[in-house]
Amino acid sequence: MSAPVKVALFQMTSGIDPLVNAAAIVDGARKAAGNGAAMLFTPEMCGLLDRNRARATAHIVAERDNPVLAAARDAARELGLWIDLGSLAILRDDGKWANRGFVLDPDGEIAARYDKIHMFDVDLASGETWRESAAYTPGEAVVTVETPVGRLGMAICYDIRFPALFEELGRRRCDAIRIPAAFTVPTGSSHWHLMQRARAVEASAWVISAAQGGSHEDGRETFGHSLVVDPWGEVIYDGGEGGSLGYAMIDPARTGDVRAQLPSLANKREIPRSAS
Template sequence: MIRAALFQMTTGIDPHVNAEAIAAAVTKAREGGAAMLFTPEMSGLLDRDRARARASIRSEQDDVVLAAARDAARRHGVWVHLGSLAIAREDGKWANRAFVIDDAGEIRARYDKIHMFDVNLASGETWRESSAYTPGDAVVTVETPVGRLGLAICYDVRFPALFEALGRARCDVIAIPAAFTVPTGKAHWHLLQRARAVEASAYVLSAAQCGTHDDGRETYGHSLAVDPWGDVLLDMGGEGANVAFVDIDAERIAQVRAQLPSLANRRVIAG
């Protein structure tokens, strides 16, 4: 068994405050015996006012949240999956980028969110992620203490092709950090997380944003851990920032794949 920690956050508009919260969560993860901490999408800054946000979005080298997470990981000997940060690219555009940091504070993997959240919801909410962020184009996996980890971010969960690729890579765990809206969360959050775990015969760990944020938005919360059979092992509810724990059992992955060898039986269907 390997213990993982999930950090459910209500990220605000001040990166320094958010950096302190993440560093404190790393401490709690270590105290709880976790080998790795998972944080939500946009852990460092959540601000729908893009003119205001621009003043806080930095390159990797200058990002205070990334620096704080790396330092905390090194000091406490804990791996950290930063669900994502808003990062300024060299071309002047932004990336919604995840980081996997090892227990020496080194960056082991990066993943730029592939699918942009461009929607008009019946609630009246309108989101155009592509107007500020450049999508990624690479499937990313990395070896970690919890096993081979596949990376996705939030809206990616709705696109099966990415998870087909992660399944082919035989991921043990898939991270789907999120800042789900309340209407879409109520309708689809649990359904999609469980489906992705079953499809890949893998654990799904989904640290999420929750509650009412400084910029006025509301997010759904319910950070989840789902096992390879689709059973929900952890649901952190819709309110309250906190750290919670789940144990990853490699034998459970093997048992499910032996019972229902969907990865081995998979065939490529010509379109």
């Protein structure tokens, strides 16, 4: 990648019907391609957002049977567009569930898969309780993939709170990192912008984070504010609240400038571990 690349971020308010969500993603892809974007980014759980796991079970199927993945692959192929599906709920071969992100190339092929490593198991002061690990199995692999924005590192939502993952993505010299999310309002209002900017700075990389935003059919509220942050930590796009389709330019020259001024990746040393 040498010239600036236009990307689209689709901020969604996904619901409990995968076919409705799939139609929205395809419509967003058409608009993104029509406006000259090389790549579309969608949020975490863009195909199904349903906290009622008994109701959701019927829609959590294997990759080959997932209608959202199929629709996005067809759209990528038709439009010649790269599509980053933030994540889908997928039935694994062993019968367990995965929170899995996909990068699709312009031929509609799956260029990369990433299973969310860190599970959101929390009890918030607001009274919200979440136990992602009760349904989903964590991933075990760090994933990067070559895309129009350069080498793209993959993370999902709660992963953002664990610096070791981003240290590894920095070590792999990622040009950009995608962090799709369905952040709660309490955590988002306090930590979303702060952590997105921190991850961009420590990896000296662009951060591209499509988010869920608004009031959902299953009763939850998500924070929104899809972001693009440059390697200096400057926010160059903020999607605000609710649903939106927005655009940003990813400029590789900016990455080179930042890494030349602050060569933290080159200066990094291993921290000695205490014997005590």
